[in-house]
Amino acid sequence: MPTVAGTAVPKPVRVILARTGHALGLLVAVIFVGFTLLHLAPGDAADVINSISGGGDQEFIDQIRRDRGLDRPYHEQLIDYTLGVFTGDFDDSYQYQTPVRDFVLDRLWPTLLLTGTALLFAVIGGTLLGIYAARRPTKASSHFVTAVSLFGFSAPVFWTGIMLLLIFSLWLPILPTQGMHSLVLENDGWFDRQWDTFQHLVLPAFTLGFLYLAQYSRIARASMLEVLGSDYVRTARAKGLRERIVVYKHALRNAVIPVVTIAGLQFSQLLSGAVLVEVVFGWPGMGTLAFEAVLTRDAPILLGVLIVSTMVVIVVNLLTDLSYRIIDPRIRFGRT
């Protein structure tokens, strides 16, 4: 590759800078589109606040519009909002009149915990199932894995969620139904609280992960089958390595690349899937926040969730990119 102006800047830094530039552009575009769409929708904060309080007078309504700057022209509001986002100010919620930033940040951790656990479960579980199936491609157990995968893939996530709730919370009452913490907790030690959260996490994370588990196990199986047939694996076997070493050390590394690619790409889908799962399980994440904001027409919260989700997706994509370079030495910086 010809080195022109950027010789002084090392390649990894340049890659990251370029990525950040793209990310900023994307973010501004998302703010513009989101803000404009919500602005175009009929009814505003004044209508919302007024309808919550059961009807007030015109003076009250005008007061709300003035206080929130809703009487200013559209472009001023847009510019103010965009500048605000870059300084960490996401405006105030219509409903609660408190900063949106606090709301979204409070809900970010539960969402990351849920999606992170689900993703780990799906990637690890999917890959292991895929390998298992690939090593015995014609056995019945392989077909069983296929059947489970297809089932998980085709069942709608809210349906799976409700069924699991009915089975594990009502029928066999061993897991809690809603939320992230018990309403009444008998012992209040640190460990009790973590255990309580873990119990609450099991069903939603499984529900969300199950959908993707299916896909990853299919991908891992196909890619493993391909890798197991390749020359270097034959060489490894020929030099007398044990099958376990061949599969898990030599073949897996290559076989897992497509899984990581898809997992990274699909993280945004995982976030949107989390909306449904969070609503079904009352998980206090950004999904429920967005869902409630839609119902109560709390545009600033909705926009805040949208922007923060965009940021999360951007960061995850960047991390995915970096992780390829770690898994596959052929695409390290400077060698592309």
Next chain:
Amino acid sequence: MGTTSKRILLATAVLAIFALLAASCGDDDTDSSVVVDPPVLDTVPQDLNQTTEPPPEEDPDPVDPEPDPPDTTEPDPPDTPDPEPVTGGTLVYAMQTLPTHFNGNIASGTPPNTPGSQLFASPLRFDGEWNPQPYLADSWEFSDNGTTLTLHLNENALFHDGEPVESHDVAFSIRMNQENHPFKPMFAAVTDLDTSDPHTLVIKMANPHPAILIAMSPALLPVFPEHVYGDVENIRDCTCNSTAGELVGSGPFVLDEFDTTNRVIRMSANEDFFMGRPYVDDIVIAVRPSVNELITEMENGEIHIGNVQGVADLQRVSNIDSLTVTPQGLEGIGAVVSMQFNLEDEVLAIKEVRQAIAYAIDKDFIIDELQGGLPFRAKSPIHPGSPYYDPDMEGYEFDQAKAAELLDAAGFPAGDDGKRGISLTIDAIPTADDYQSVVAEYAKSALADVGIDLELRASPDFGTWAGYLANRNYDITMQILFMWADPIIGVHRSFLESNIVPIPFANNSAYINPELEEMMLAAGTEADLDARAQSYREIQAVLAEDLPFHWIETLPTNTVYNTAVVQNPPLSIWGIMSPLHEVWLAQ
């Protein structure tokens, strides 16, 4: 041989999965099939729809003469004669929406009042029959001309910080309410508050104002300590309305935590509550927007009390043995479902057209077929549970011939295809489908039968619909209006000319009738309650004739509670929005 055994295994695996599914669904199915035999009647006294009596006075008897064990609906706590109340335990109940504050002096509604009524006491509270009961006020009396109300306050009442509740605190709360609460008619008549005796408050009014008593309910006039809130500049935005540690109340429970992330409110018993320490140690209020999961949690005992509205949801809870369902509790809010007409539309401006539409709608079909007989029939803006409701008035009984006649007379004869050249739209509140869009869909086909074209316009969310309503950008809309205890609060507003403003829940029909306004003014300021009831009967007759709305039914806000656990459940007209210090838990 290999392939055969593989296939068998595969088939078994698939079957196993389906069996698992079937088991989980089957559980659900058997539940709903039970619905058919012992119908909802068991728990919800359905026949109230046919009778004209207000719900609270009705006997829950009939249909099923054999006496039922305690899990049926009885107006009184359904337990054995003299159970000794037990102290202790945590009462868990649910509400649908996360509140933004707990201050009933700046706005009322189930979100602020459900916690607010535990944190703040008020001068009076009400039983299940709309009778005022002593609360912070031990006794009270009106002067002969009805313009002065004297409250004698309980001398033992303390705020959560230990300071006594005195007359200046009540006066302070009334003023806060006057300045901030959207329900202006509650205290607009109050001209002077005499606090010269710390335990006597003398309220002077410009005119007789009997509704002031119910306006002193916990949901409408929580008493705030003046020494804490007196210096707050903008009470609407004050964090002291909802933050543990800052909020100082007067009620039976003290705020411990308001967790907006996990949507939970925690309170503990006020040890020094002047009416005696509450039986339960703690209250946890869980916000549950989704009724489906709420019911699951109620069934497995995690939540003890909740309110359920949806038709299918109510039928589901009726079939859960451990739960009691009753239409009692929350009559005070008085929600009535109606069809509202925009009188600025030139066709709907014709009274006969509106009446024809009313005759063309079969309320019995709506209530019995579409909604499982759960709502009560409504004929006026006054909730059938209210003492001011006129049970004897003519409703619009389903009569298509009459509708056709009225339309002919109004100058809309049927054409060869049966159509009358009237084409209208109907809107519906998007958050209560069973009682809104479902009824609108039915209205579309019902009106088609009499030659009127009706088109359903969907709103994506509540705000959009409220915008249409506020700007009178509609022909007909489905509506739910809340009476809020007295017609002067929630009924008058829809019919005042001065209230034709671009705000939802004002006079959004643009209905003008100066004569009716005079009648309403007279009724509102009538000190004699019998005369007042008579005036409201006359008002209801005028409204039924003019029909700016077609009132259809009540919105069922049924209370559901765990029969074995919750003793002395809150079934007064304010239900869960009344102080819960007398509720106890059997464990």
